[in-house]
Amino acid sequence: MAKTDAIKKMVYSQTVQEPDYEAETKQLVASIERLERENQLISNTLNRIEEESSMLKELFNNANVELNNLKKPALLVAEVVSLHGDKATIRLPNGNKFFCYISKELIDLQSGDSVLVDQKSLNVVDKININNNYDVEKYVIIEKPQENWKEIGGLKEEIREIKEVIELPLKKPKLFEEVGIQPPKGVLLYGPPGTGKTLLAKAVAHSTDATFIEVVGSELVQKFIGEGAKLVKDIFTLARLKAPSIIFIDEIDALAATRMDTGTSGEREVNRTFMQLLAEVDGFKPLDNVKIIGATNRADILDPAIIRPGRLDRLIEIGLPNEEGRLEILKVHTQKMNLNSVALDKIVGLTDGFTGAELRAVCTEAGFCAIRENRNHVTETDFLSAVEKVRLEAEEDADEQFFG
Numbered sequence: 001m002a003k004t005d006a007i008k009k010m011v012y013s014q015t016v017q018e019p020d021y022e023a024e025t026k027q028l029v030a031s032i033e034r035l036e037r038e039n040q041l042i043s044n045t046l047n048r049i050e051e052e053s054s055m056l057k058e059l060f061n062n063a064n065v066e067l068n069n070l071k072k073p074a075l076l077v078a079e080v081v082s083l084h085g086d087k088a089t090i091r092l093p094n095g096n097k098f099f100c101y102i103s104k105e106l107i108d109l110q111s112g113d114s115v116l117v118d119q120k121s122l123n124v125v126d127k128i129n130i131n132n133n134y135d136v137e138k139y140v141i142i143e144k145p146q147e148n149w150k151e152i153g154g155l156k157e158e159i160r161e162i163k164e165v166i167e168l169p170l171k172k173p174k175l176f177e178e179v180g181i182q183p184p185k186g187v188l189l190y191g192p193p194g195t196g197k198t199l200l201a202k203a204v205a206h207s208t209d210a211t212f213i214e215v216v217g218s219e220l221v222q223k224f225i226g227e228g229a230k231l232v233k234d235i236f237t238l239a240r241l242k243a244p245s246i247i248f249i250d251e252i253d254a255l256a257a258t259r260m261d262t263g264t265s266g267e268r269e270v271n272r273t274f275m276q277l278l279a280e281v282d283g284f285k286p287l288d289n290v291k292i293i294g295a296t297n298r299a300d301i302l303d304p305a306i307i308r309p310g311r312l313d314r315l316i317e318i319g320l321p322n323e324e325g326r327l328e329i330l331k332v333h334t335q336k337m338n339l340n341s342v343a344l345d346k347i348v349g350l351t352d353g354f355t356g357a358e359l360r361a362v363c364t365e366a367g368f369c370a371i372r373e374n375r376n377h378v379t380e381t382d383f384l385s386a387v388e389k390v391r392l393e394a395e396e397d398a399d400e401q402f403f404g
């Protein structure tokens with residue numbers, strides 16, 4: 001009896017045992033959380049894969065576009081010479097001219113524009129703004145000069161004149177409107193090399209806070225064969241863009257020399273560049289805030305067309321400095337030098353015929369004499385030997401020019 005009881009008890013306790021709900025719930029919650037985490041992970045992976053897929057698609061598209069572009073025939077870049085209704089004369093870079101059709105979509109085309117031309121038909125298919133300014137900026141010097149009027153010795157009258165014709169119209173154009181006169185569009189500085197023409201041009205750019213665009217005439221015709229005229233055009237466009245501007249054309253005689261024979265293609269090329277220069281000068285108004293300063297050592301060979309009224313019609317001679325000028329130039333260049341009882345007027349007396357550039361060379365050379373002798377001050381003797389050295393060098397240079 002007791003045995004069966006015991007068995008009963010055992011069975012009972014096994015089968016009717018209360019289930020542990022709490023533990024089970026905990027387990028379930030845990031697995032839900034695990035599944036949720038897994039779900040999150042999977043959806044993260046999915047997102048990443050989608051991103052990758054769209055990146056790859058983009059790559060593919062780009063490559064495809066590139067491939068298609070590579071398959072297209074290249075177009076020629078040409079310049080429009082003249083327009084005739086729906087046709088135009090264009091010039092290829094090699095100088096050959098063609099008469100061709102213009103695509104209907106191209107309205108407001110102008111002569112001088114750069115266009116794209118189909119290689120086979122030579123018809124104009126598109127207009128381009130080759131960023132010319134970038135091109136020009138590579139070829140000319142553009143700066144905001146820091147030269148001050150105070151750094152110029154002598155040239156009082158010349159400075160006054162430049163202020164009047166360049167600085168005043170740029171600073172106070174109203175004044176000219178009120179009075180009712182037109183300032184010159186530009187000036188021509190002429191005189192021997194080294195007398196301060198570039199210096200003056202930079203100083204007036206500084207005093208007017210103008211962009212200074214420097215071009216060298218001889219480079220324009222030598223370096224940019226076939227491109228001179230275009231470059232001139234681009235320079236003026238750039239000048240207007242960066243106005244107020246001063247265009248400084250050094251060695252302007254290289255462009256505007258009286259033409260002795262016009263036979264060679266080189267001559268014709270110069271001619272074209274020069275014609276463009278005249279056209280540009282004529283094309284802007286006296287009170288536009290672009291001014292031109294030309295400089296030359298050879299006023300004698302200059303084509304008078306450039307100095308006609310309405311062009312660079314103010315001529316300013318920049319000559320060799322007189323005694324007073326030389327003293328002032330020496331003062332400018334010795335200002336920061338440590339001088340030991342140097343009578344500058346004595347140096348002035350010894351430097352008749354020296355240019356400003358030569359006087360500066362004298363000062364530098366005198367400084368070198370002191371350095372060579374381990375001194376930190378410069379004496380009159382240093383200056384005397386410097387004067388002789390610079391004189392000799394100048395004579396050698398002159399001989400070289402004379403004998404080639």
Ligand SMILES: Nc1ncnc2c1ncn2[C@@H]1O[C@H](COP(=O)(O)OP(=O)(O)O)[C@@H](O)[C@H]1O
Nearest residue numbers: 151152153193194195196197198199329356357
């Ligand atoms: N009048 C002057 N006053 C002070 N320095 C001068 C003067 N003229 C020339 N120089 C010096 O000679 C340098 C060359 O002169 P620059 O203006 O280039 O002459 P140019 O353009 O007439 O050939 C100047 O940078 C300056 O240092």
Ligand SMILES: [Mg+2]
Nearest residue numbers: 197198250295
């Ligand atoms: Mg110069």
